[in-house]
Amino acid sequence: MAPGLPTALDRPHFIGIGGAGMSGIAKILAQRGAKVAGSDAKHSATAEALRALGATVHIGHAAEHLADDASCVVVSSAIREDNPELLRAAELGIPVVHRSDALAALMEGLRPVAVAGTHGKTTTTSMLAVSLTKLGLNPSYAIGGDLDAPGSNALHGEGDIFVAEADESDRSFHKYAPEVAIILNVELDHHANYASMEEIHESFETFVGRIVPGGTLVISADHEGARELTRRLDGSVRTVTYGESADADVRVLSVVPQGLRSEVTVELDGAPLTFTVSVPGRHYAHNAVAALAAGVALGIPAADLAPALAAYTGVKRRLQLKGEAAGVQVVDSYAHHPTEMTADLEAMRAAAGDSRILVVFQPHLFSRTRELGTEMGQALALADAAVVLDIYPAREDPVPGVTSELIIDAARAAGADVTAVHDKAEVPSVIAGMTGPGDLVLTMGAGDVTDLGPRILDRLSKQPK
Structure with missing residues (x-):
C-alpha cells in the first residue's frame, strides 16, 4: 500500500x-x-x-x-x-517548499523510478506508467505532460511503485533517491543554470549517487554524453545499458516503421524479443526500450512488460495529431532543443512518406536561442518549409541582439525555405496559403505555439473546395 x-x-x-x-x-x-x-x-x-x-x-x-x-x-x-x-x-x-522537495516527500516509503535526461523524459515516464498500469500494478506517477486528458499528468496509485520525471534543469533531481534511475541522454542545455558540459556531467553524477543501495542505473549506450557519464562512474551502482551499440546490455536489433507505429526487436539476456511501440520514430522506440529495461530492473518479466508498452499511445504535445482539414494533417510537437527537433522531424518524415512537411516553430527562451539558434535553424532544414515565430520568453527577460533572426539566418544558410511571422494571429492564413491536400503541418515548440493547431485547422476547413 x-x-x-x-x-x-x-x-x-x-x-x-x-x-x-x-x-x-x-x-x-x-x-x-x-x-x-x-x-x-x-x-x-x-x-x-x-x-x-x-x-x-x-x-x-x-x-x-x-x-x-x-x-x-x-x-x-x-x-x-x-x-x-x-x-x-x-x-x-x-x-x-520547492516542488522537488514536495515530490521527494511523496515518494518516501515507495519504490521510486526517476527518469532523467535532456530529452525524452516525459515520453519515457509515460510509457512506464501506462505499461505498469496495464499490468495491474497500480503505480503512482508524476509526468511533465498530460496522457489523454487535462490533469492526467499524475496519479496516486495503491501500488508500491512511483514513476517520476526527474528534472535536471535546476538540479532539482538531486533531491530524489530512486531505486531505479533512467538516464536517456546527457547534453548541454538550460544555459541559465549550466555553464559547461563539465557542470552537466557533475550534476548527473550527483543524481546517480542518489540511487539507493542495491538499485539500478539504466543508461543509453548510444548517446556520447551518456557514455561519457558511464565512464566517469566508479562502478558502485549496478548499471544496465541499452541501445544499438554492440556493447549494450539490452541491444536494439531493429526498429521497423509501420506508419505511425514501430516494431522493435531487442536482444535481452541473449534472446530476441519483439514488441510494438504505438508512436512513430526511432527515438520513441529507444525510450520504450529504456522503459523496458527499467521495468525488468524492478523485477517485472520482460515478456509481460513488452506487450504492455504498446498500450502507450502518446502524450499531449509529443507528436500529437490535432486533426485534419482540407486534406492537411496538423500535428503538435513539444520539441524545442535541436536534438528533439531533428528527431521529431525525422520521425514524421519516415511516417509521412512523400507528403510535404511544413513546420511552425516558436523558439523557447532567449538563453537557449542564443546558444543553440544555429542548430535550431539547421534542424528546420529537414522540413520542406518553415514558419518561424518570435521567441517565447517564458521566465526570461529579453536579451539584446537575441531574436528569431538567428534561427532564420541559420536555416536559410542550410537551404531551408523559411518565412518569419511576428504576429501569431497571421499564422493560420499564412499556412493556408502554403499548404495543399496531402501536406502535414507540425506546430513545434514548448510555448503557446500549441494553441495554433486548432486555429490552423479551422482556417483550412474554410478553404474553397
Missing part, C-alpha cells in the same frame, strides 16, 4: 499550480486527502481538473489568495522572488 500524507503538506498552497510539474504534485496530494489550494496566471483545463478534485484554484497572483492556515507554500524555480503570495508567506512565517 502507498504511504499516507506528509504532515507538512496537508494544507499546501501552490504558486503556479497549473504548471505541468506543479499540477501533478497538487493532484497527488489532493488524492491523498490534502486540502490543496493555489494560484495560476491564467485559467486552464488543468485548473478545472484540480478543482474537480476539491482544490481551490485562484486565477492571478495576489497576497490575499494565500490562506493564513496554509501549512506550506510550494514553488518552482520559475517563481520570482517578488511574487505577492511568496512575500505574504514570508510575512506569515509559512515555510516555502
